[in-house]
Amino acid sequence: MTDQPVDTAPPAFLTVMTTTDAAEKAEALARGAIEARLAACAQVSAPVTSVYRWQNAIETSQEWQVLLKTTGYRYQELEEYLRGAHDYDTPEIIALPVVHGAADYLAWMQEETS
Numbered sequence: 001m002t003d004q005p006v007d008t009a010p011p012a013f014l015t016v017m018t019t020t021d022a023a024e025k026a027e028a029l030a031r032g033a034i035e036a037r038l039a040a041c042a043q044v045s046a047p048v049t050s051v052y053r054w055q056n057a058i059e060t061s062q063e064w065q066v067l068l069k070t071t072g073y074r075y076q077e078l079e080e081y082l083r084g085a086h087d088y089d090t091p092e093i094i095a096l097p098v099v100h101g102a103a104d105y106l107a108w109m110q111e112e113t114s
Contacts, residue, residue: 010072011097013106018082019050019063019092026064032085038078039068040112069098074113 016039020026023044030042045065052059070078075095082093098106 010075012072013098013101013109014070014072014075014095015098016068016070016075016078016082016093016095018066018068018086018094019048020066020086020088021061021063023047023064025087026066029082029085030066030068033068033070033078033081036077036081037113038074038081039070040109041069043067069109071110071113072097 018029020029026044030039030044033039033042043066045067047062048065050059050061050063068078079093079095082091
């Protein structure tokens, strides 16, 4: 096996997901990220049912999901914002790379997060 250089550049574009327990909180997280230009767009979905283990118990709760569209270079700042603004002890913050996208939309995302 040969040593190959590791690509450490972040993905160019990401969709970042978080959840919270109230529509107002989800909208506040979304608005704050947009106002700070940490994301170009945020979508708040209707309540979802989350089932998870927390402190040795199976929990079921209603949550609102927030999908934030951002660039790889803004991810760290977006994560820091979400951690600071979120009221969960351990908020869900998951980033998924955008593998393909319409060039004009991706250009708009780049512009809005600059």
